[in-house]
Structure formats: C-alpha cells, structure tokens
Amino acid sequence: MNKVFIQTYGCQMNVADSEEMFAQLAARGAVLTEQLDEADIVLINTCTVRDHAEHRAVSFLGRLASWKKEKPGRKIIFAGCAAQRLGNALQKKYPFLDILSGAKDIEHFSDTLDKSGLFGTPALPGRLPAPGLTGYVTIMRGCNFACSYCIVPSVRGAIKCLPPEDILQNVACKTAAGAKEIMLLGQTVNAYEKDGVSFADLLNRVSEVPGVERVRFTSPHPIYFTPDFLNAVKANPKIARHVHLPVQSGSSKVLQEMKRGYTREIFLEKIHALRDCGFNISTDIIVGFPTETEADFQQTLSLVDAVKFFIAYCYKYSPRQGTPAARMKLLPEKVLEERLDILLNKVRGFSDAAYQLQVGTHQEVLMETETKGRSSENFWVKTKKKYPVGSLVHTEIERADGTLLFARD
Ligand code: SF4
Structure with a gap:
C-alpha cells in the first residue's frame, strides 16, 4: 500500500x-x-x-x-x-x-x-470525507478579473463553476464525516452561477443538507453582493455573519489603476448593505501601490476610519513577476514602511474596539474544543463550562481580552 x-x-x-x-x-x-x-x-x-x-x-x-x-x-x-x-x-x-x-x-x-500509468486504476469513488469540524468545499475555480498586481487569472484561467449537484454531494460527504460547518471556496466565490443556480440559491441549498449548522464562504468580490444575495442571507441564520472582503485601497484612483472593478463609493455602499444584514467585516489592504500618492494613502486611512474593520490584514506592495503592475516604478521602501506603520496602528485600535463591542451581546458559538468556539461573526469565544465539540452553545459575552471573548457560561 x-x-x-x-x-x-x-x-x-x-x-x-x-x-x-x-x-x-x-x-x-x-x-x-x-x-x-x-x-x-x-x-x-x-x-x-x-x-x-x-x-x-x-x-x-x-x-x-x-x-x-x-x-x-x-x-x-x-x-x-x-x-x-x-x-x-x-x-x-x-x-x-x-x-x-x-x-x-x-x-x-x-x-x-x-x-x-504509475498508480493503477481506481477501486473506490474519488471522494473522501476529510475529518474535521469545518468541511472545505471548492465551488468554482479561476477569476474573470485582471487585477494589475495579481498572477491568479494567468495561472488559474477564467471562472469555471462546479455543478450544484456535485457541490451538494461533496457537502453531504463532509457532514457524514462529522463536519458541522461548511466553508465554500472560490477566487470570487460570490460570482457563482451554474445551471440556473445563483450563489444565494447555493447557500440556501447547502444550509439545508442534513448536519450543516453553519455556512461560510471566501473570498468574495464586492460587486457580486447583490440584493438577491442579501435577501437570502436575511432569511437564513445558518449563513455566518462574517465576510472577508478585500478592499486593497481607499482611493478610487488607485482602485482603478489596480483594475479592481469598483470605486471607493461602491465599496462603502456594499459595506453598508452587509452591515444591515449583521455582517462583521474583515479586509486586506495593500499600501504603496506604485501610483499611490500621499493623498491616496490618506483616502485609505479615511476609509478605515469609516468602516472600522474587525480585522485588516495590511501588506506592503510587492511586485509579482508576470503581472502588468510589475513593470511600474516602485515607491521608495521607506515610504512603504512608514505608511504600513501608520495603517497598522489605526487598524489595531478598531480591532480592539470591535471585541469590546461584543460584551453584553448574545452569541451562538460553534464549539471547536470543549471550551472554545467561534461565533457566527467569527470571534473566538472561551466558555466557562465544557461542551461537546461540534455543539452549538447560546451564551452571553461577559468580557473581552485581546482577541478573545469570554462567555458567561
Ligand atoms: S486579486 Fe482576486 S479578483 Fe483580482 S485578479 Fe486576483 S484573484 Fe481575481
């Protein structure tokens, strides 16, 4: 063997x-x-x-x-x-x-x-239930965007969505092996559409598979957060209220040069609509894109002030060979470092505040160990009592310390 x-x-x-x-x-x-x-x-x-x-x-x-x-x-x-x-x-x-x-x-x-001819012929169906509380299920591959700094479209190609029936079978396979949470995956996951099934339809269908307690997804693109999607979410509490939505810059000019496909204003509109549905939002931000001026950077800071992300992963721009942006003249390293420092200080403050805001709220926690689990909004919660791994616990948040919430029970 x-x-x-x-x-x-x-x-x-x-x-x-x-x-x-x-x-x-x-x-x-x-x-x-x-x-x-x-x-x-x-x-x-x-x-x-x-x-x-x-x-x-x-x-x-x-x-x-x-x-x-x-x-x-x-x-x-x-x-x-x-x-x-x-x-x-x-x-x-x-x-x-x-x-x-x-x-x-x-x-x-x-x-x-x-x-x-090296491995023989298959004797079993080519699908195995991977053990674990979270089952990762790819629903699409590729990307139809062409962000100027990104190599993904040239290596993964255009979007190809998997048939809904295959996806549901895969989900059932994961829950049969013990998964309680399903994470749907794709480069622009919410662009999913196949055989008349939209992303919103798919989320609802996945959440109806026996054994599924919670559905997450990553990575979405802002422009695909449609009214159809938002209505589906409002009516379905199994869809986790956290979204990781990369913004990359707060300047519409830089977003256009990055070819991101949205403006600052569109991004803020989407955030507003997602917050109305109770979503907690994290993001990725790039500082020092080659054309980023001081005024553009200030726009990024003001966007962070406006949105108050729960988590923001911040990176210095680094060119990727083979992408259009790799041909652009780089900003001095010192500028990148200074901007990153300023940004990191700002996002840290909002992250601490986001944890404090959870104190006194009631949360549904999916237990990943006997005393620790994650809320729908993706905060880690520590409980006083022990609960079975995989159970859903309803509790009140008593206090926050760093990046951990403490439950009353
Ligand atoms: S950054 Fe994301 S949306 Fe843009 S090209 Fe790369 S994979 Fe596609």
Whole structure:
C-alpha cells in the first residue's frame, strides 16, 4: 500500500484541492502519512501568488532528489499554481519529477493519474470525507478579473463553476464525516452561477443538507453582493455573519489603476448593505501601490476610519513577476514602511474596539474544543463550562481580552 506525504502551500483553496487530489490517490489504494521518510509518494501542491511561496515549493522539490534515490519506486507529483506557471521548464530542470499537474488540470487529476500509468486504476469513488469540524468545499475555480498586481487569472484561467449537484454531494460527504460547518471556496466565490443556480440559491441549498449548522464562504468580490444575495442571507441564520472582503485601497484612483472593478463609493455602499444584514467585516489592504500618492494613502486611512474593520490584514506592495503592475516604478521602501506603520496602528485600535463591542451581546458559538468556539461573526469565544465539540452553545459575552471573548457560561 502506497503512503502519501502531502505538502500544501498557499490558501484554503489549495488545502481543499490537496484533499481532492489525495482522494484520487486513495481511490487507488494509497494512505496518508505525515512522515516523509516512510512515504512512497510526495504530493506538493503549490502557490504562486507571491515569489516566496513559489521558491519554497521549488526548493522543497529540489531537496527531494536524494529522497527519491533512497528507495526505488518513489514518486513525486508537483501540482497547482506554480506547476501551471513554470510548466515544462520545471520538468527539464528536475527530471526526477514524475507528474506535473497545473492548477487548471486539478479537476482532471484522476485522468492525469491514469495516463501516467504509475498508480493503477481506481477501486473506490474519488471522494473522501476529510475529518474535521469545518468541511472545505471548492465551488468554482479561476477569476474573470485582471487585477494589475495579481498572477491568479494567468495561472488559474477564467471562472469555471462546479455543478450544484456535485457541490451538494461533496457537502453531504463532509457532514457524514462529522463536519458541522461548511466553508465554500472560490477566487470570487460570490460570482457563482451554474445551471440556473445563483450563489444565494447555493447557500440556501447547502444550509439545508442534513448536519450543516453553519455556512461560510471566501473570498468574495464586492460587486457580486447583490440584493438577491442579501435577501437570502436575511432569511437564513445558518449563513455566518462574517465576510472577508478585500478592499486593497481607499482611493478610487488607485482602485482603478489596480483594475479592481469598483470605486471607493461602491465599496462603502456594499459595506453598508452587509452591515444591515449583521455582517462583521474583515479586509486586506495593500499600501504603496506604485501610483499611490500621499493623498491616496490618506483616502485609505479615511476609509478605515469609516468602516472600522474587525480585522485588516495590511501588506506592503510587492511586485509579482508576470503581472502588468510589475513593470511600474516602485515607491521608495521607506515610504512603504512608514505608511504600513501608520495603517497598522489605526487598524489595531478598531480591532480592539470591535471585541469590546461584543460584551453584553448574545452569541451562538460553534464549539471547536470543549471550551472554545467561534461565533457566527467569527470571534473566538472561551466558555466557562465544557461542551461537546461540534455543539452549538447560546451564551452571553461577559468580557473581552485581546482577541478573545469570554462567555458567561
Ligand atoms: S479578483 Fe483580482 S486579486 Fe482576486 S484573484 Fe481575481 S485578479 Fe486576483
């Protein structure tokens, strides 16, 4: 029986893709191992969003040359976004690599294994329930935007939505294995539309699958938060009231240069509508995009003042080779550092305040350990009593300390 060691780089979508690829290997009799030494197959699922992630994956591959020599018959699969971007050049540089499977081929991974003739034929259905309280389910791949700093569209291609029936089957498989919360995944997840089923319809259908207590999704794009979606949310308490909505800049001019597809005003309108439905909002912000002036940066600060994000992940702009923005002249590093510092100080204050605002509220907590769980709005909550893992606990928040809420019970 082949043992598979999996090394995943990147986002939750890659974690879900690794699960799917492993399911295809498991259908051919393989089992998982966490020990590289005892593995017969190494599956590296890669990310290329940042240079750093790609380098780490490629250098791990390079180190496997000696691992492969140690035992005849060992196999290496290099998959995902970096495999897509680097393509055959990688195979030439590392001839000991057995399978190269780009991000666009993941849904055909079973065929790729069959064509290689290295792993036998599948004896089981290629879907495995991954244990865990949260079941990650990819509902679409690719992106129809072309943000000027982002490599994703060129490696993942245009949007391809999975059929709703496949998604619901996958959800049922996850709940059968014990998942209580389903996280729907896609690069612009709320752009989902397939066979007449909208994203709002899909959320409702997923929440009706027996065993599903809560549904989350990531990453959405502001322009797809339609009235249809908001009505679906209002009527469905199983849809978690937290959304991670990257804004990237508070300046409409910079947003246009980034080709984000919305203005500051549109973003603020969407925030207003989401807050009306009770959503807690976190975001990503880039400082120091090449064309960002001091006045643009002040616009970002004023947007943060207006929205008061619960969490904002802030990054200094760094160019990604192969993107249009990589050809632009960079701002001095000192400017980037100063702006990042100012922004971080501001967002920290709002984050502390968001936790304090929860004191005295009543929350439904999905327990992830016996004494700790997450509220619908995605705050971590510590309980006094012990509760079964996976249970839903209704409680009042007594106090907040740092990034933790303390329940009365
Ligand atoms: S929306 Fe923009 S940043 Fe997000 S994946 Fe698509 S191109 Fe990249």
